[in-house]
Amino acid sequence: MVSELEVKYMSADFPLTRFDFSNLIEYIQKAEVLPEMIVDNETGIEFYGGSTISRDTFVYFLENFNILDNLAQDDSRQEYEKHTQFGVQSFQFEPSWVKIMLDKVIIGYVGIYVNTDFSLTFSKKNDVWTLTKG
DSSP states (O other): OOOHHHHHIIIIISOSSOOOOHHHHHHHHHOSSOOSEEEOTTTOOEEEOTTTSOHHHHHHHHHTHHHHHHHHHHHHHHHHHHOGGGOGGGGOEEEEEEEEOSSOEEEEEEESSSSOEEEEEEEEETTEEEEEEO
């Protein structure tokens, strides 16, 4: 069961399902050739790997990006709960860049309020996404 405190963190401090890449997906589906790097105009997120994966794989990834970001948000919430003395703003991040490969995805995150960055590596095993901090 989810506590009221967890609901507050997940909805306000650590929002879930926060990205809609429908415009970028439309662009990718219409592009004659996909470049190595594509920038989403709405978020500024840089996506790398467009020329090394299939168009369908790229679209599938964008349609499911929130699954990975939700894992990252949940991880940030858990870290905050262990170190509340640092304040919630120390654990609020947003994606800056994404490297899509055949066997894994690496997402670079930057602090929203704190000058920091890190990357998370995601891989899909048995149809389930998992993350490893990098």
